[in-house]
Amino acid sequence: MIPDTAPEGGIVLQHLSKSYGAAPAVRSLDLAIAPGETVALLGPNGAGKTTTIDMMLGLTRPDHGTISVFGVPPAEAVQAGWIGGMLQTGAPLDHLRVRELIALTASYYPAPLEVDDVLRLSGADAFAGQWTTKLSGGQAQRVRFAAALVGDPDLLVLDEPTASIDVEGRRDFWHSMREIAGQGKTVVFATHYLEEADAYADRIVLIARGQLVADGSATEIKARAASRTIRGTLPQGDTAALGALPGVLAADRHGDAVILSCSDADVALRALLAAFPAIRDIEVRGGSLEEAFMELTADLGDTTADVMEVAR
Amino acid sequence: MNSAIHFRYEVLRTLRNRVLYGVTLALPLLLFFGVASGQRHATFNGTSFPLYFMTAMAVYGSMFAVVGPGARIARDIAGGWTRQLRITPLRARTDLTAKVASAYLLALPTLALLYLAGASLGVRLTASQWLEMTGLILVGLIPFVVIGFVLGYLMPVDALTPGLGGIVVLFSLFGGVYGFELATSGALFDVMKALPSYWLVQAGKTVATGNGGWPAEAWIVIAAWTVILVPFAALAYRRNSARA
Numbered sequence: 001m002i003p004d005t006a007p008e009g010g011i012v013l014q015h016l017s018k019s020y021g022a023a024p025a026v027r028s029l030d031l032a033i034a035p036g037e038t039v040a041l042l043g044p045n046g047a048g049k050t051t052t053i054d055m056m057l058g059l060t061r062p063d064h065g066t067i068s069v070f071g072v073p074p075a076e077a078v079q080a081g082w083i084g085g086m087l088q089t090g091a092p093l094d095h096l097r098v099r100e101l102i103a104l105t106a107s108y109y110p111a112p113l114e115v116d117d118v119l120r121l122s123g124a125d126a127f128a129g130q131w132t133t134k135l136s137g138g139q140a141q142r143v144r145f146a147a148a149l150v151g152d153p154d155l156l157v158l159d160e161p162t163a164s165i166d167v168e169g170r171r172d173f174w175h176s177m178r179e180i181a182g183q184g185k186t187v188v189f190a191t192h193y194l195e196e197a198d199a200y201a202d203r204i205v206l207i208a209r210g211q212l213v214a215d216g217s218a219t220e221i222k223a224r225a226a227s228r229t230i231r232g233t234l235p236q237g238d239t240a241a242l243g244a245l246p247g248v249l250a251a252d253r254h255g256d257a258v259i260l261s262c263s264d265a266d267v268a269l270r271a272l273l274a275a276f277p278a279i280r281d282i283e284v285r286g287g288s289l290e291e292a293f294m295e296l297t298a299d300l301g302d303t304t305a306d307v308m309e310v311a312r
Numbered sequence: 313m314n315s316a317i318h319f320r321y322e323v324l325r326t327l328r329n330r331v332l333y334g335v336t337l338a339l340p341l342l343l344f345f346g347v348a349s350g351q352r353h354a355t356f357n358g359t360s361f362p363l364y365f366m367t368a369m370a371v372y373g374s375m376f377a378v379v380g381p382g383a384r385i386a387r388d389i390a391g392g393w394t395r396q397l398r399i400t401p402l403r404a405r406t407d408l409t410a411k412v413a414s415a416y417l418l419a420l421p422t423l424a425l426l427y428l429a430g431a432s433l434g435v436r437l438t439a440s441q442w443l444e445m446t447g448l449i450l451v452g453l454i455p456f457v458v459i460g461f462v463l464g465y466l467m468p469v470d471a472l473t474p475g476l477g478g479i480v481v482l483f484s485l486f487g488g489v490y491g492f493e494l495a496t497s498g499a500l501f502d503v504m505k506a507l508p509s510y511w512l513v514q515a516g517k518t519v520a521t522g523n524g525g526w527p528a529e530a531w532i533v534i535a536a537w538t539v540i541l542v543p544f545a546a547l548a549y550r551r552n553s554a555r556a
Contacts, residue, residue: 081401085399089392091392093393094387094391095324095325095329096321096324096325100324107314108402
């Protein structure tokens with residue numbers, strides 16, 4: 001008899017690699033997630049987040065490396081009902097109503113939650129009687145969320161869970177997620193929204209081009225990137241020349257205000273004062289997570305950072 | 313894990329697909345009365361035409377019913393929910409069994425309705441003959457279930473409806489389902505006799521003449537189609553899982 005509740009052990013990914021043809025999607029990824037942690041897999045589109053998640057769920061077989069979910073391979077953890085997954089796509093089964101689909105999904109698990117509770121928690125209660133083929137994108141997303149929750153899994157894996165939900169829906173979603181994570185579940189979610197990772201994860205795993213580039217709390221990642229911003233008022237001065245100063249990663253101008261993202265703010269500030277003595281209202285600040293992300297992925301040599309989207 | 317609930321919902325999904333009633337129930341019934349009511353005293357293929365054509369139309373509707381799971385599989389794959397199911401404890405075997413069982417459940421009312429229609433045009437069989445015919449038809453449909461699976465896993469969903477429909481029509485044409493036989497001797501007749509649909513249509517005559525069911529040839533044909541097709545279905549399933 002398989003126990004309803006997963007044993008200890010968390011999730012361990014070792015030397016995980018996966019290529020599609022000649023294109024590597026995930027390159028030698030190592031990651032250990034403790035039970036009860038909420039971890040964000042943060043990265044731009046094409047970073048390898050979905051491939052990593054598919055391997056954690058047992059949907060994709062890694063080329064190299066191993067995955068252990070609560071001490072067993074993913075397929076076994078899925079069979080035991082320990083994992084709930086929310087994929088990016090998946091049109092709910094036709095010829096069923098929303099409530100029926102969730103009740104059907106509940107029947108696969110050894111110890112599911114009450115269907116009504118799950119519908120409420122996922123925000124799908126408002127359209128529980130609707131045919132599954134008549135749902136909007138956001139509604140289908142909530143149905144997928146409900147399907148992931150209903151088995152009362154120990155590990156919840158969510159791939160871009162808020163991708164097709166509007167801003168208000170996103171707030172509701174994360175409110176529910178907080179409630180669920182508070183019950184001691186392990187949560188892994190992929191996102192390219194920095195704010196979501198910053199606000200809702202205990203820990204951020206930064207992935208770019210299939211590789212882990214940083215791993216820690218949002219604060220640690222900001223500190224590790226050691227990125228600082230210098231702001232000042234400078235009516236005249238070539239922006240390109242500002243960007244070329246030592247210690248400066250990028251320069252930006254908004255009217256008279258200039259903003260310099262720095263890898264070394266001390267060096268940059270001395271050079272700035274020497275080259276542009278007219279600058280005033282100088283302010284040096286610690287970097288944002290976004291700037292940390294830009295810096296940490298900058299040496300990967302492509303435009304990964306440019307395709308980052310920031311939730312507003 | 314409760315496979316009874318999954319089965320119940322698969323039946324529900326089958327029954328809610330109203331379009332399916334058209335091809336499995338309405339079409340064969342209409343064809344039966346349209347063609348057979350003017351020929352209720354005719355003989356054909358060594359038996360009464362109504363018995364022959366009742367069997368043929370029962371087979372026609374139930375063939376459409378049992379290729380249905382293939383279409384369902386293709387729709388579930390195209391929609392993407394198949395991947396969602398793969399990350400639940402539901403086993404693929406349970407899902408397939410439920411789909412086949414629900415398809416057979418849809419085939420039964422087709423048979424019952426056509427039997428009633430046949431009886432109304434004078435077809436008379438004993439209870440054991442009706443049962444025997446039903447048994448033969450249900451067994452003979454197995455290759456068509458497997459054909460549905462193979463195509464469901466391999467064909468894109470938008471090509472599947474004409475694909476499955478076309479296959480059923482071809483098997484019907486060569487099996488003598490439409491009330492005429494393309495040949496009664498020679499090479500073409502040999503081809504016809506190598507098809508499960510041919511023997512399905514013969515089920516009525518077989519039980520009426522009472523010589524102990526199908527000849528060995530029929531069993532061999534149906535077993536051979538099944539044995540040859542099952543590995544294809546397994547391969548198609550694995551190919552799909554690997555891609556998904």
